[in-house]
Amino acid sequence: MPFNSIDFAIFLPIVFxxxxxxxxxxxxxxxxxxxxxxxxxxxxxxxxxxxxxxxxTIVDYTVGLELLKKRDQAKRRILLCTSILVNLGLLGxxxxxxxxxxxxxxxxxxxxxxxxxNSLNIILPVGISFYTFQTLSYTIDVYKRKLDxxxxxxxxxxxxxxxxxxxxxxxxxxxxxLPQFYAKxxxxxNKVIDGLKQILWGLFKKLVIADNCAEYANLIFNNSTxxxxxxxxxxxxxxxFQIYCDFSGYSDIAIGTSRxxxxxxxxxxxxxxxxxxxxxxxxxxxxxxxxxxxDYLYIPLGGxxxxxxxxxxxxxxxxxVSGFWHGANWTFIIWGALNALYFLPLLLLKKNRENFDxxxxxxxxxxxxxxxxxxxxxxxxxxxxxFFRAENxxxxxxxxxxxxxxxxxxxxxxxxxxxxxxxxxxxxxFTAVEWIGREGQYAISNIGLNWPRPIRWMYYSFIxxxxxxxMQTKETPFIYFQF
Numbered sequence: 001m002p003f004n005s006i007d008f009a010i011f012l013p014i015v016f017x018x019x020x021x022x023x024x025x026x027x028x029x030x031x032x033x034x035x036x037x038x039x040x041x042x043x044x045x046x047x048x049x050x051x052x053x054x055x056x057t058i059v060d061y062t063v064g065l066e067l068l069k070k071r072d073q074a075k076r077r078i079l080l081c082t083s084i085l086v087n088l089g090l091l092g093x094x095x096x097x098x099x100x101x102x103x104x105x106x107x108x109x110x111x112x113x114x115x116x117x118n119s120l121n122i123i124l125p126v127g128i129s130f131y132t133f134q135t136l137s138y139t140i141d142v143y144k145r146k147l148d149x150x151x152x153x154x155x156x157x158x159x160x161x162x163x164x165x166x167x168x169x170x171x172x173x174x175x176x177x178l179p180q181f182y183a184k185x186x187x188x189x190n191k192v193i194d195g196l197k198q199i200l201w202g203l204f205k206k207l208v209i210a211d212n213c214a215e216y217a218n219l220i221f222n223n224s225t226x227x228x229x230x231x232x233x234x235x236x237x238x239x240x241f242q243i244y245c246d247f248s249g250y251s252d253i254a255i256g257t258s259r260x261x262x263x264x265x266x267x268x269x270x271x272x273x274x275x276x277x278x279x280x281x282x283x284x285x286x287x288x289x290x291x292x293x294x295d296y297l298y299i300p301l302g303g304x305x306x307x308x309x310x311x312x313x314x315x316x317x318x319x320x321v322s323g324f325w326h327g328a329n330w331t332f333i334i335w336g337a338l339n340a341l342y343f344l345p346l347l348l349l350k351k352n353r354e355n356f357d358x359x360x361x362x363x364x365x366x367x368x369x370x371x372x373x374x375x376x377x378x379x380x381x382x383x384x385x386x387f388f389r390a391e392n393x394x395x396x397x398x399x400x401x402x403x404x405x406x407x408x409x410x411x412x413x414x415x416x417x418x419x420x421x422x423x424x425x426x427x428x429x430f431t432a433v434e435w436i437g438r439e440g441q442y443a444i445s446n447i448g449l450n451w452p453r454p455i456r457w458m459y460y461s462f463i464x465x466x467x468x469x470x471m472q473t474k475e476t477p478f479i480y481f482q483f
Contacts, residue, residue: 243388
């Protein structure tokens, strides 16, 4: 049930009313309602995959309880490995089976040996990459004794399947979200209003910016041989704003929806396109995933504590695995490796932790140094996104070769470019609002707080008007549903 659907527009108020007006006196019933609503929400796509969520929930709940009982470290390690193998085994089968099979066959064909192997028509369960990592965080933290295992199966089921962030994150940690299911939630008007504002901005990002940029990004990438380098660069820029607004828009709606029910999810995006270097970009982009890999893979591997060789190894591992997490295609692996190359000089020169504060905090404009830092970082990111969007590596290299050719110095053209000018103006408006609101949790969280109420409501009404005016007539899936 996508957030940008009529179904969800009907579903959410019904659950909200039942949650606050019918079940509010009984925490257990309230959590049970969340589980039921979450299963309905997820089953709307394909009810058959509900069994996977239930199976993962039972496995990790049981492993957690067994870890509590066991004192022998070897037995505890076996339990942890069981959880990891079951969860990653399911993820690997549904997401990577055909990828490994095809590459296995290709490798043997290269050496002159023909192998007959049939690919399977496997449907990728929506959100499996997200809830798999979420349940793994619980088991790993229990194993490391950072978290006491729960004996409340309903609360744990709600944690695993919590519908606002089930499909595309944020990937929550059990240490943050699970305890919130133990505590009684009290209706907070200000929290609800803040949640609605964040939902509004998330819908604007998705329906106005991402979906309109997608139309032209798809047109240009799908017909790349017809266009010069200038048009291909414009297509890459369209995709850069599409993927950011699509994914961060989902996160905004998820976080805002959670606040309607009294929950606080972790922040997932922090204005990444205003980053002054690649290290800062990765601290601000898909924060829940990058910190997950940092805590559960990078640090256990030794992090940046060892010599140069270990630093280089760990950097490439973390970025390549992150790329592979996104999809079963070599383009994602190259995208990850390219970001590792971007990041490595900062790490080796010990400049990867220079920019933690908000850019130009308390100022209207950045300094010249900050401006060029933002420009260079954004440019590198756009180049990397070409691999992320391209059909294959050959396609990506072709696009880059055209961009870095004489045809870059031409006027961009494509079918419908006159209409696309409106989208470009909307992107400029969006970027301006994000810059003005960059010190808040999301762009419009602090804008207009001191304005008179009529002016403030006119501002929100204007955003709603833009959504109604520029949203696509057809429902467009969120990009990260495929991951």
